[in-house]
Amino acid sequence: MTSSQPDASKLYEAILTGDAPAATEITQAAIDAQVDPQKLVTEQMIPAMDEVGRRFEQGEYFVPELLIAGRAMKGALNLLRPLLAARGVEPVGRVVIGTVKGDMHDIGKGLVASMLEGAGFDVIDLGVDVPAEKFVAQAAEKKADIIALSALLTTTMLSIKDVIQAMRKNESLNKCKVIIGGAPVTQQYADTVGADGYSSNANGAVSLARQLLSA
Ligand code: B12
Structure with missing residues (x-):
């Protein structure tokens, strides 16, 4: 069975530009296509927030941009959280x-x-x-x-x-x-x-x- 992989780099752009609806839509599509959630977080989402921070530092972004980027990040993360969570094992601590x-x-x-x-x-x-x-x-x-x-x-x-x-x-x-x-x-x-x-x-x-x- 083949399924076309969504372009995960669009998630980077959606978070960077604070487009929360796009961020959740792309994340859901990636989940549906069984993209590794860990990869989405480390390769797209965290780098996007790093870039947001860099722009803020350079005076290219201000607090509203931080806020909307944060909101887009959280929306995507909410969808991924259950997938990152444990699969019914005894708590280790x-x-x-x-x-x-x-x-x-x-x-x-x-x-x-x-x-x-x-x-x-x-x-x-x-x-x-x-x-x-x-x-x-x-x-x-x-x-x-x-x-x-x-x-x-x-x-x-x-x-x-x-x-x-x-x-x-x-x-x-x-x-x-x-x-x-x-x-x-x-x-x-x-x-x-x-x-x-x-x-x-x-x-x-x-x-x-x-x-x-x-x-
Ligand atoms: C998004 C953001 C916001 C959002 C937060 C939204 C939210 N719901 O969290 C909003 C707009 C609210 C915000 C507000 C402010 N922010 Co701000 N913000 C950021 C930004 C761009 C990204 C932070 C982020 O989410 N990164 C992504 C996550 C994944 O990374 P992380 O938090 O570092 O976490 C990772 C590691 O640090 C580590 N980790 C984190 N916690 C823990 C805990 C443990 C136990 C361990 C082991 C590891 C660990 O693991 C995480 C995953 O890998 C940073 C810039 C930056 N590059 O950090 C500025 C930044 C932190 N903010 C900054 C500032 C100045 C502010 C404000 C004071 C701005 C203002 N003038 O109002 C306010 C403060 C509000 C307050 N009282 O807290 C400065 C801080 C400067 C400083 N040195 O103190 C930064 C560094 C931006 C900058 N370059 O100037 N911000």
Whole structure:
């Protein structure tokens, strides 16, 4: 049986130009044609958002363009999420994830959450602008193995430290690990704030989580 493959590069264009209806339409066509969802994310969608960021930095794009590109990205991601998710296996561990206080960026965090789910983790997503106390309370209540923190701004990245300090004070979380990420975050920063791990991308987040749980 042969089926014509949709042109996935159009998804890159649709996200770059913030055309949400086109982004969902192309994604659905790609799903129907059984294009690898992982490939769509890493080869089209993330590069498109990188280019959006570059244009913003160069003063070619402004906040409205960021917003509509983000919306197009999320629409496409919503369709792909179930396909990236696990296929009915026992959870390998529980992760509480969120974007730190003051930060509204949720695309990268959403991707990390989907990839962890896809790898068999039970993921509790607390959303964006999450205060340190909420991370700690939820991780303790849900008996999380890992807290995953996302920060996209150099200002909000500082909140990572608050979460780590608060969790270290909570005895019931003494076995819980913390992993961090987001555009401004580095391994050096992770070492400074005492995080258990850092990754620059969603695939790395999965390897990191697996590694920490097997240790
Ligand atoms: C889209 C976007 C927005 C959208 C967000 C929409 C949404 N729903 O998320 C909107 C318009 C809301 C927005 C707002 C702002 N933004 Co903005 N935004 C971006 C942009 C273009 C893309 C971010 C993105 O989604 N990337 C795609 C995803 C897939 O990548 P990612 O988030 O980096 O995630 C990956 C990795 O970092 C990692 N990762 C992420 N989280 C985690 C967590 C863990 C545990 C691990 C292990 C890994 C990991 O894995 C992910 C997948 O590979 C970036 C530019 C950029 N290149 O980052 C600017 C950017 C982050 N924004 C910026 C700014 C300045 C702002 C505003 C202050 C603008 C303004 N003047 O209002 C506001 C702040 C609002 C707030 N309080 O949060 C700056 C930050 C500068 C800085 N150094 O602090 C950037 C870098 C743009 C720039 N070059 O200047 N933004």
